[in-house]
Amino acid sequence: MLTLFNARHFGHAPAFEIFRGERVPCFETPARAEYVREQLAARGHALREPHVDSRAVLARVHTPRYLAFLEHAWSDWEALDPANAQRQPFPSVWPVRTLRSDREPANFTARLGLYSMDNGSPLTAGSWAAAKAGTDAAASAAALLRAGEGAVFCCTRPPGHHAGADFMGGYCFLNPAAVAAQALREAGAARVAVLDVDYHHGNGTQSIFYGRADVLFVSIHGDPRTEYPFYLGHADETGEGEGAGFNLNLPLPAGSSAGAWFGALDAACARIARHRADALVVSLGLDTFAGDPISTFALHSDDFSRLGRRLRGLGLPVVFVLEGGYAAAELGVNAVNVIEGFEQG
């Protein structure tokens, strides 16, 4: 399968994150994409660089003030203190209920909190460039589908499905899956479906399309009562306004088996078929793997081939976007299993 490789991903390499109150090495590492790249090359898949600048479509997915903040966040941070070059900024204050988010503060940490859903997206000098190259890959994939390509895989990081119109969170800064869906719409697809199979609910993607009937969002994920991102992803979230009926959440209890997961996939595929979409975007998180260090589902490597075959059965052109998956050494095999399962139908 034609793969767009985000070569800028390497510039986003945070040293640590905060996990259970302690500094720990990041789970979301550059090695993840390198394992996928290695496995793609070993199994004969061609890699290309993204060729489309996503700037225009990006501005229809994210807000201008968020994009302006993110693009300049690192230089603003460094300007505060030269020693900040060696430090990672984290938010520590957020405009929750009763506090105002319409006025952007001047203070850097206050702005960082305004544009963050959690403290889980460590920012570095290369974060903007890496995230922007990811949305460039998504926009390029949409252009390739329009030109007749049957499926394109975006091998990119950091992931994106937790990033909303104006916030980062859960390792995500910009949302390539949302950019792919929006770019497909603008390239002439009347209806698009987004299927999010990452272990974690894609709250950012859901919220971006929640009021729209042209982009159906379907997600299979750990029940938010116990699993991140906690505050979205319940079954009663079905869309609003014109988008009523165009959002389907299929939460599963933590610890669910592969059998339960594929049952949910059947329901997801049935809803997507009913949408009569012209194209599909798959938020391909592989943290449903049994060996994932931060998730609790139990898919094995051959289950990812089965996922690919099942998706091929929808008969749609597909943009695959890499999301989570933290068993890094197995990530390549699992990702390429999806791709080859799809190709072999």
Ligand code: OKP
């Ligand atoms: C991103 B994706 C907090 C650690 C927990 C939340 C998990 C993010 C998963 N510092 N982070 O959906 O794979």
Ligand code: ZN
């Ligand atoms: Zn995830």
